[in-house]
Amino acid sequence: MAGDTLSRRRPRLAAGGLLPILAILGVLLVLIAIRQPGFLQPASLMSFLGRSAPIILLAAGQFFVIVSGEFDLSVGSLVTAQVVIAARLIDGEPGRTWPVVALVLVSAAFVGLVNGLITTWLRVPSFITTLGMLLILVGAVYLWSDGSPKGALSEQFRRFGRRAVEDVPVLGRVPYALLVVLALAMLAMALMRSDFGHTLIAVGDNPRAAELSGVRVGRTRTIAFVLSGAAAGVAAILLGGYSGVSFQAGSGLEFSAITAVVLGGVALGGGRGSVAGAMLGALTLELLFALMNFSGVPGAVRPAVQGAIILLAVAVSARRSPSR
């Protein structure tokens, strides 16, 4: 009964949940417009959105896992692993581009599947599962490449991350990465409106109740991990294209993604929030970094400012929802 009223109330909660993040986003945009009016020109705005694509995708992937009541700490290392592996497999050969793109997507989803199965079948807390996976991926990729990245990505592979549709009216250059994000964002939002989306939120809200009403909790959560892995695969392709091959390609991205998700009004522990909020959270975080850049904040102070703002944002939202 209680579950019933909750599920009827949820759509309104989710819609209301977007207001704070939109407000923060608006404030940041105004601040940037004052500081750096040129930033809002279509050209620089488009390239900013393209740059932000990987973290937006990771935030969306992380959203699925978090809203189902789990964590995925392995996505950053998964991105690194995929970029390094892709570079070594392609080794500059244009002909190998498509097979490797397919391999990246499939293997990333497979890592998600393993995370999901270990978490749901073996009942290992996802914090530990994905932390172990992080260690395994980083260790394995270093081991495989003897300590320094080898090979190179082909130009065909890199174009997803660095090329754009040229000469679009008004907007100018529209990066491929932005188109990819837009398409996947629509897909993600459609998914959350489908039966699977409702099931996912029910599982995160109250796994016991969901199980009793016939939901296969383990399977639902495993699918969430697969989605997170696949998102990391796409992010790796875009990021590898944009910034090239290095062992630092994805380092720290898991925390950025979790921060973005929380900033977007998604409750850690599951059951509350929207995927649009999570992606807007990622955009806000990137905008914040851009603003700090324009304001000449030294790179070393960045983490401190980021930390302070995260704390503030979450403390404010905790005050606003006293019931949980």
Next chain:
Amino acid sequence: MSALSLLASRRPVPGVYVALVLTVVIGWLVVTLRGGTLFNQATIVSLLHVAAGLGLVAVGQTLVILGGSLDLSVAYVVSLSTLVAAETMTGDDAALLPGVLLALAAGAGVGLLNGLLIARARVNAFIATLGVGLLLKGYLDSNYDGPAGATSPGLVRTLGYQRAGPVPISFLLLLLVAAAVWLTLSRTRFGHHLVAVGGDPEVARLSGVRTGRVLVAAHVLCSLCAALAGVYLAARLGSGAPRVGTEGLYDLESIAAVVIGGTALAGGRGGVAGTVGGVLLLASVDAIFNQLQLDAFAKQVFRGVIIIAAVAVYARRAARKGRS
């Protein structure tokens, strides 16, 4: 409630010690078959040194995890306290005590901040301690490029290198701290309250426990332990090291040790004896791999697998117990 928690803390030897013995026996066999020696003075001493550093952090981590919280800022507290200690001492034995006390005070301050954010501002523990960690990272990155200050020679000689037979003083310090924490958990009101808060905060609050105060105290104690580990590392290294905490992965490893030791990540169940076992297990694995001259990266892969496997075994047993 208190009778239950008393029972819990008097459970027989946690399973982690069985795993520890198995690991050491198997490791000894493999190392011996390969013509090496696992048990000589040098390897045991270095094993116990590794265990002392990680153990001090993990014992503190046990307290907050028992209370249903978590501390991701410990790695930065470790780094910070090495610097506070070494820069206060500036190589002078007369400043030994002020240096140690200031380092501990800095740690306690961070713990207080963590605790207040979590208990008063009601920020999720994961985000709160991540945010505070980022604040500290920003401070450390923008003020230090490399080692700074000098630890007093007296402290280096004693806490850093002195030992009784093969047992370093630092390991005795770990045992002392662990025993004190064990007594606190099993004999004092604070200990019982902490376990109650971790088990079910709402029930604890309704039965008159001041849950906020208990959590703040647990966080102060946790950060004090991390600061003590920092003082030990300063004694070991002879100076303050701005990145020693993060490079040692003290945040994630300490949580892994706690969970391997049988404490539930969700709180309310477990204890410090298991944590010491978990720390010894991780340190033994490290020693065995060193003797096998395993590649550092392969070591990391194995460590990831071991952490997941150990917790999976626990989860299975817990599930079986729950069913019967």
